[in-house]
Amino acid sequence: MGSETMASHKASPSTRISNWGGGRNSSIELLRIVAMFMILAHHFVVHNGYDVKNLSLGPERIFFQLVMQGDGKVGVVIFFTISAWFFLDKEQTIKSNLKRIWILEREVLFWSLALMAFFLVFDRADFGMKTIVRSVAPTIMGMWWYVTAYATFLALLPFLSKGLRAFGEHMHYALAITVLAIWGLTSFIPGTFGVNDSVFGFIYLFILISVYKWYMKPFTLKQTWLMTGTGLGFFLLYTCASVMLSLFGIDKGIFIIRSFKLPVIMVGFDMFLLFDRLSFRSRIINRIARSAFAVYLITDYPATRTLLWKHLFVLEDLYQQHFAILQILGILLIIYLVCTLIDFVRQGLFAVTVNRNRGHWFELAWNKASEWAIKLTQSIAKA
Template identity: 25%
Template sequence: MKKEFINKHGSIRNSNLELYRIVVMLLIVAHHFVVNSGLLDVMYEHTLSVNSIFLFLFGAWGKTGINCFMLITGYFMCKSNITLRKYVKMISEVLFYNIFISLLFLVFGIGSIKDVLEGLLIVRKVDSSNFIACFLVFYLFIPFLNILLQNINQKQHQYLIGLLAFLYVFLGTMPKFSVVMNYVSWFSFLYIVAAYVRLYSINNRKWGYWTTLFILFAIMSVIICLILGDKFDKQIAYRFVSDSNTFLAFAIGFCSFMFFKDLKINKSGLINTIGGSTFGVLCIHANSDTMRKWLWGTILNVKGAYYLSIERLILFSIISVLGVFIICIIIEIIRQKLVENRILSWIEKSTIYGKINERVELL
């Protein structure tokens, strides 16, 4: 009997979308390689050097990657229900890494007691600087979003998308407008978009072409903004991909999602296992400021690598991102095998879990 692979949303894993998760997480790690390492300071000092242009393009896709992950969530969850077990599973993963990593740093004299205590507060800030906290808060809105989407017709769904797209994407991209946005509301918009694709079976064989086109536009925007920024002494390289609600970040995310959604590949246990561990990659390598400084500064000395020849810099960048990704995947798979079920079993035996679960099932 063929083995089925179940994702964290309770659906059978599609290897095409799991491959998409892998690609997207690699792009997010590459983004952090650039923006969390102190490289930007050096890059803006030598804006139009070959090394700077490469690094600006190498790290330009992090906010786009967030859109990609949320579209996957909306696509699966619009026809599913959250359960207390699913939510506790995510929270326990985040808490495990927060506590484990901060304690490990404390033992080796890198961190502090304050880091350990802050690790217990998984929702300290709900803004664009804390994707995980925003995602955990957003997840609680899914049952209500599903009720909304199940009780409107296709035309109303289209109007809702159009209204939100105008507010967040169009006005958010225009230079003279200031749109107050937090990730919880933005994730809701992406969820509504992905749900429309799923509920009304939207397909098109040209999504690969559109993805390529928008990526080329994004590359051009970065290069043009680098030239203009150098001329007017402005740091605007990522002006049109700087946040998730900019048009190009949204367009690339949506078109690439549509491309991978319909990509025909055979089911792969390896791809599914790695894809199912990508959330752990985020929890580990972007765990805290201490982790960022230690990983990108102390261990890899990314900032110092800027002065390598372009050939060596490209090789160093790719190997560093792949290395961080692979090591985090291995750690996460070990956690899943040795720790996750034990923690969940212990939590599910508690009285408070049973009482909360009774109320959740009433939703």
């Protein structure tokens, strides 16, 4: 889309997220770190070898399920929102997004193969042929749901972005209202149909984020806090309802919600807006944030997940110790830091190898594919 077309639309709300002073705004990079820690805490609860619902009802159990389990869903919304917000400032092309997928796949494949090799050598327990096959083609085989959904979203993004622009303001508003009516308002009711953790959820979020950035007046600080409070209010409402049901012997868990239900979106997106109001620069934070995605890839690899949450850090053992919550949070922080340090090694390896001419192999492949496409088109036209 050219500059003239872009200029015909309303100006986007100002943001501090784009290159702040020639670099990254560290407030958003800090939020990226926080979001990934929330996701890590979520995985500790949902993948643990000990079901948190076996704990007696009390403040600790409520914390595990309401805060740790629930915040992971908010973290997914935040993590995606940071990326989507940047996409809305630039023209999206097939080539640029395939290149993003190419660069993403390098890191994903590195960790998939590296972790496969590690567990084949040091820990073959719970490591079958299925995991090996998935490790060779992690994105296609859905090794990590976020990676597969995000790569698919990137492939569709040029068409989605141009389509939403072509809709214009009124049709875009109508679409946003429609999806909110279908999946948003009903999501306040526990147990209703919603959007799963998939590429469809990312498209749903992108529709809402883009209508805000392209056409809406930016929320004031008061409005942002009001929406955050409303979303958190529903979190607490679900908790109270679940506690009451458990007293009558109906134990469905204190907090069960998906990433793309409206209360989660409200809290996640508004946290993003609140952090956007801050502006500072820190090389340390920016450096750590570069490894946030690696923390997810390392800790949510199936064999790592089993090792961490079913063998090393089982809730049943940790729960019985003094200051259990603080100890668990400390353990998660150490895991986060260790994974970050390990990824620094990966970044160093990439710096002297594939990143020396970043995207060079993609450009070669793209040019070759373009030549074949032209020849194929010409041969079809002559036929």
